[in-house]
Amino acid sequence: MLKFRLHYFIATILLFITEVLIALFLNDEFIRPYVGDFLVVILLYCFLRSFLNTAVLPTALFVLVFSYTLEVLQYFNLVELLGLQQYKLARIVIGTSFEWIDLLAYTLGVLFIVYLEKTKTARRWNRSGSQLS
Structure with missing residues (x-):
C-alpha cells in the first residue's frame, strides 16, 4: 500500500509553494479564493499519491x-x-x-485530476504499443 512516487512529491512541493505565495501576496477576489481552492485539492491528491499506492478515482473521491x-x-x-x-x-x-x-472549485479541481490521470494513462498505453478502445 505504501509506495513513494517522486513526481507526485515534487508536484506537492510546487503546489504548496504556489499556495503559500498566493496566500502571502494575493488578496484579490478570484485567484486567492477560487484558484487556491482548485489547487488545494490537487495538492492534497498529489500528497496522498506521493506515499500511497492507491487507485486514481478512490483517491480523488476521498480528497473531494x-x-x-x-x-x-x-x-x-x-x-x-x-x-x-x-x-x-x-x-x-x-x-x-x-x-x-x-x-x-473543489469539484473542478478533482475533475481536472481525473482528466490528467486518464490522459497520462492513455499516453502510457499508446507508448507501449497497445490499442485503446
Missing part, C-alpha cells in the same frame, strides 16, 4: 469528500468551536467562511 467536509465544517464555524480563532494558521488551514462556489 474531505474538502467538502471541511467546507461544511466552515459553515458551522469549526475554528471558533475549537477555540482556535486567535491562530492564523488554523484559520487559513481550516477556513472560516462557507462558500457554495468553493464546492465547485
Whole structure:
C-alpha cells in the first residue's frame, strides 16, 4: 500500500509553494479564493499519491469528500468551536467562511485530476504499443 512516487512529491512541493505565495501576496477576489481552492485539492491528491499506492478515482473521491467536509465544517464555524480563532494558521488551514462556489472549485479541481490521470494513462498505453478502445 505504501509506495513513494517522486513526481507526485515534487508536484506537492510546487503546489504548496504556489499556495503559500498566493496566500502571502494575493488578496484579490478570484485567484486567492477560487484558484487556491482548485489547487488545494490537487495538492492534497498529489500528497496522498506521493506515499500511497492507491487507485486514481478512490483517491480523488476521498480528497473531494474531505474538502467538502471541511467546507461544511466552515459553515458551522469549526475554528471558533475549537477555540482556535486567535491562530492564523488554523484559520487559513481550516477556513472560516462557507462558500457554495468553493464546492465547485473543489469539484473542478478533482475533475481536472481525473482528466490528467486518464490522459497520462492513455499516453502510457499508446507508448507501449497497445490499442485503446
